[in-house]
Each structure stands twice: as structure tokens, then as C-alpha cells.
Amino acid sequence: MKKGIKRIFSEVSFNYELVNHVLTFGLDIYWRRKAAHEAAKAGGSLWLDVCSGTGEMAQNLSRLAGKNVTVVSADFCFPMMSKAIEKISLQQVLFNLAEAKSLPFADRTFDLVTISFATRNINPRKDILLDNLSEFWRVLKPGGRFVNLETSQPSVKIFRRLLHFYVRRAVKPVGFFFTGSKAAYSYLSSTIPRFYPPEEFSLILSQTGFKRVYFRPLLFGVSAIHTAIK
Numbered sequence: 001m002k003k004g005i006k007r008i009f010s011e012v013s014f015n016y017e018l019v020n021h022v023l024t025f026g027l028d029i030y031w032r033r034k035a036a037h038e039a040a041k042a043g044g045s046l047w048l049d050v051c052s053g054t055g056e057m058a059q060n061l062s063r064l065a066g067k068n069v070t071v072v073s074a075d076f077c078f079p080m081m082s083k084a085i086e087k088i089s090l091q092q093v094l095f096n097l098a099e100a101k102s103l104p105f106a107d108r109t110f111d112l113v114t115i116s117f118a119t120r121n122i123n124p125r126k127d128i129l130l131d132n133l134s135e136f137w138r139v140l141k142p143g144g145r146f147v148n149l150e151t152s153q154p155s156v157k158i159f160r161r162l163l164h165f166y167v168r169r170a171v172k173p174v175g176f177f178f179t180g181s182k183a184a185y186s187y188l189s190s191t192i193p194r195f196y197p198p199e200e201f202s203l204i205l206s207q208t209g210f211k212r213v214y215f216r217p218l219l220f221g222v223s224a225i226h227t228a229i230k
């Protein structure tokens, strides 16, 4: 499936951002900004955005980073990364083609690790998700901050049902219209209703070894920002 995921993102990279903005009515832009502000509290000198895609989160981080902070963007899909390189100066962000589960960085390297709208992709099974989260934990310095922005499950049943209904009806046709790829958006829409409620994802983070885990629901819990400390 890993090869499949890489192919999916290669196929949709040219219009990936546009589809997200249309499907979320632009809210994804605001949510990334909010998560980046939460992340920037990490301070320090080295920040990593994993599964960075077209670099929107890395770009937000680079805007908030002081002169002494280096932002690194890692992803395993070259076409997605190329879109990021087209718009972000190499002086702002360093790019690294890397697999999330085996990052090419030493233990205790980063003050901050972020991931946005990609945790669903590294969650084919809970044990694999835990392996990936442990890898993020490994490269963080003690006291370092982990920030996860992801779609979530609204706690109020009616909102949860509305979200799942919207995802079933809108994601495939809109994704297909802008990218021509049915398979990609069929896969992506299937991962949203399967993802964990925020309390359960908090427990998974604690299980990985993270401390002081907390989350902020966004738009009635349609998405959530989780923050955790190593």
C-alpha cells in the first residue's frame, strides 16, 4: 500500500492544494496557520515537518521561525515535494526525501515535529501508526514538541453524521473533477471516517511515550490539533 500511497500523491500533486481548499471552503489554510502558531511555541533551533507534501505547513512554520530556527520538510513523494520547492525558497526550508517510519536523522535532533493531514496515511493499522509516532518521538529532543493536525470525529452525533455524509458525497467527485483521479480520492475519503476520535488519539500519543497531551477541536471536531511533549 505504501507504493500505492506514493502513486496516489504523485497523481494528484498538481492540484492537491486546490482540492483541499475547495473541499474545506478554505478552512484548511486557517487550520494549518493555527497549528503552526501552536507549534512555534516549541522555540529552539530545528523544526521538522513530516509528510510535508506541497509544503504548506513548512511554509507557515518558516514564517514564524526566527532567524535562528531551521525548518526541515520531509516527504517520500517527489512530485509533492517538487510543488513545495517551486514556491518555497531553499533558504527558508531544507527538503529531505524521506520515509516517515525511518527518518534519516539522529535521535534527539529536533525541538519540534509537526504533521498535518497525513496521520491518516500512516495509519493502515494501529501498530504501524505507533511505529511512525515512535519514530517522531525518537528524533525529538527531550522536552521537544509534537503537533498533529488531522481530520477528527465530532463528539456530537449529528455533526459526525453530517461530516461522514459530506465526505461520502463530496470528496470523490470534487477530487476527480480537479485531478482526474477517482482511485486517489476514493482512498482518501475512506480514511476520514476510520480515523480516531480525539480522546483515543490522545491515548495513542500517551502510549507512544508522549507527555502533557492535549487537543483542540476545530469546527465542532471536524478536525483537531493535538499537542504533546517528549
Ligand SMILES: C[S@@+](CC[C@H](N)C(=O)[O-])C[C@H]1O[C@@H](n2cnc3c(N)ncnc32)[C@H](O)[C@@H]1O
Residues within 6 Å of the ligand: 002, 005, 006, 009, 032, 050, 051, 052, 053, 054, 055, 056, 057, 074, 075, 076, 077, 080, 098, 099, 100, 101, 115, 116, 117, 118, 121, 122
Ligand atoms: C494528505 S498529504 C498532506 C500534505 C501536507 N502535510 C498538508 O498539510 O497538506 C499527505 C502527504 O504525506 C506523504 N506521505 C504519506 N505517507 C508517507 C510516508 N510513509 N512517509 C513519508 N511521507 C508520506 C504523502 O506523500 C503526502 O505528501
